[in-house]
Amino acid sequence: MMKKGVWLLFIFALIFVSACSNNTGGSGATDTVKVWTYPVHEEYEDELKELIKSFEAENENIKIEYEYLSWAEGPQKFDIALNSGTPPDIYFGKPQAKYVQTGLTVDLKDRLNVDVSDFDQVAIEHMSYDGGLYGLPIYMFLHVWGGNKQLMEEAGIDYEKIQRNGWTWSEFKELAAKANQTNSAGDQQYGFVFQGTNEELLVHLAMNNGLPYRVDTSGALTWTGDEILETMEYIRSLLDEGIMPRETAAIDPAKRMELFYNHQALFFGRAIPYFDPVVEARNQQIEEGEIEGEKIDFILLPIPHNEGEQQIAFGGAEGYMLFTQRNASDEHVANSIKVLEHLTSAEAGKAAVDLALPTVHKGAEGKFESKVAPYNEEAANVLAGLVLPPNDISIEVGALDDQFRTEVIIPTFQGVLNGEMSPEQALDRFKQANQTIFGQ
Numbered sequence: 001m002m003k004k005g006v007w008l009l010f011i012f013a014l015i016f017v018s019a020c021s022n023n024t025g026g027s028g029a030t031d032t033v034k035v036w037t038y039p040v041h042e043e044y045e046d047e048l049k050e051l052i053k054s055f056e057a058e059n060e061n062i063k064i065e066y067e068y069l070s071w072a073e074g075p076q077k078f079d080i081a082l083n084s085g086t087p088p089d090i091y092f093g094k095p096q097a098k099y100v101q102t103g104l105t106v107d108l109k110d111r112l113n114v115d116v117s118d119f120d121q122v123a124i125e126h127m128s129y130d131g132g133l134y135g136l137p138i139y140m141f142l143h144v145w146g147g148n149k150q151l152m153e154e155a156g157i158d159y160e161k162i163q164r165n166g167w168t169w170s171e172f173k174e175l176a177a178k179a180n181q182t183n184s185a186g187d188q189q190y191g192f193v194f195q196g197t198n199e200e201l202l203v204h205l206a207m208n209n210g211l212p213y214r215v216d217t218s219g220a221l222t223w224t225g226d227e228i229l230e231t232m233e234y235i236r237s238l239l240d241e242g243i244m245p246r247e248t249a250a251i252d253p254a255k256r257m258e259l260f261y262n263h264q265a266l267f268f269g270r271a272i273p274y275f276d277p278v279v280e281a282r283n284q285q286i287e288e289g290e291i292e293g294e295k296i297d298f299i300l301l302p303i304p305h306n307e308g309e310q311q312i313a314f315g316g317a318e319g320y321m322l323f324t325q326r327n328a329s330d331e332h333v334a335n336s337i338k339v340l341e342h343l344t345s346a347e348a349g350k351a352a353v354d355l356a357l358p359t360v361h362k363g364a365e366g367k368f369e370s371k372v373a374p375y376n377e378e379a380a381n382v383l384a385g386l387v388l389p390p391n392d393i394s395i396e397v398g399a400l401d402d403q404f405r406t407e408v409i410i411p412t413f414q415g416v417l418n419g420e421m422s423p424e425q426a427l428d429r430f431k432q433a434n435q436t437i438f439g440q
Helices: 004-021 044-058 074-083 121-126 149-154 159-165 169-179 200-207 226-240 253-261 275-287 330-343 346-354 374-384 395-417 423-437
Strands: 031-037 062-068 090-093 135-148 188-194 265-271 298-301 314-322
Touching (some): 044 062, 044 330, 044 346, 090 330, 121 135, 135 200, 135 374, 159 298, 169 188, 169 265, 200 314, 200 395, 253 265, 265 298, 298 374, 330 346
Parallel strands (some): 188 265
Antiparallel strands (some): 090 314, 135 265, 135 298, 135 314
């Protein structure tokens, strides 16, 4: 006969094994899929909860645990988890070389239960890398430029024409120069304000000056010739002529928005379509006396292109990617795929509409009501059609490009913005880095 103490230990062991099996993905057990995401927009967490609720109602053996990360600290937290071999099953973002190189990303090709033809093809390409499909999109993002509607109307600028047809560098400069004055509040007003703490302005204008990709398909750096020099010279002219603030190198996104809200910027960047509802919410707060300020209306605008060059909108796709741990079972990966598919389904298309972006899932078209002004909605649709497919380069070349961006482009462009380096000197540095980093 089994002794009482041994019997109790046997029961506890059974309980422990049963509890552990709930997270293994074993047949008949409850499998937990972990999702890490971000505040995609102000109400996204509520949308996510509804998506989880509808999924779990149809899949009683799968439980979804989500963690809401901050934009400031989340990427670093994810990188630490990924490098330690313990990433979440599903992560919000877009594929990058450093993710794929770990071997923990899961290629979804031939593993999906849904048809990828239900998604926008360019968006699908942006969720792919080096021949593999590592996620599904929930929207196509747009990083373009914007304007102050009131100031544009005062200057007699036809913003709807610009939204439809675009504008050249010379046309933009001529219009922006009109705003160089002191505004009604006694503050300096600028024709153009852009955040200067990274290389984004240089990328926007280089793309619209015959340099759609920084590295070509052969792995060669393209920023070593007249086009990038001309781009930097154009930016310097905007600074030297007072169209942009001389302290642009120190302007971060928060300062950029402050200048826009204070009616000190006729045009500004980077701008996204979501600024339309954000600005409208601020106007409502002003009207109700919750905050002080002058109401303003936002205009979504294309990036100017150099004469004779193709107009391009900077953009891409973001959604959910699939990762695996080294000891994950096939059943757990299959369950994670089901969750990912639901989080990017037509039901999830509301996120794109709330962000004032075109939907990327065919089933979501016309399903949700837009919250933006008609002229901005039309502009977003036009601009989405000007987004290029991702650059078709290898993981190894992508890693070199990341190194070039971090170690060379950002500090060099800062030097151009603050006047410590001429465009010619910056080009020489790019050429030197091309030799040391790319070996060319």
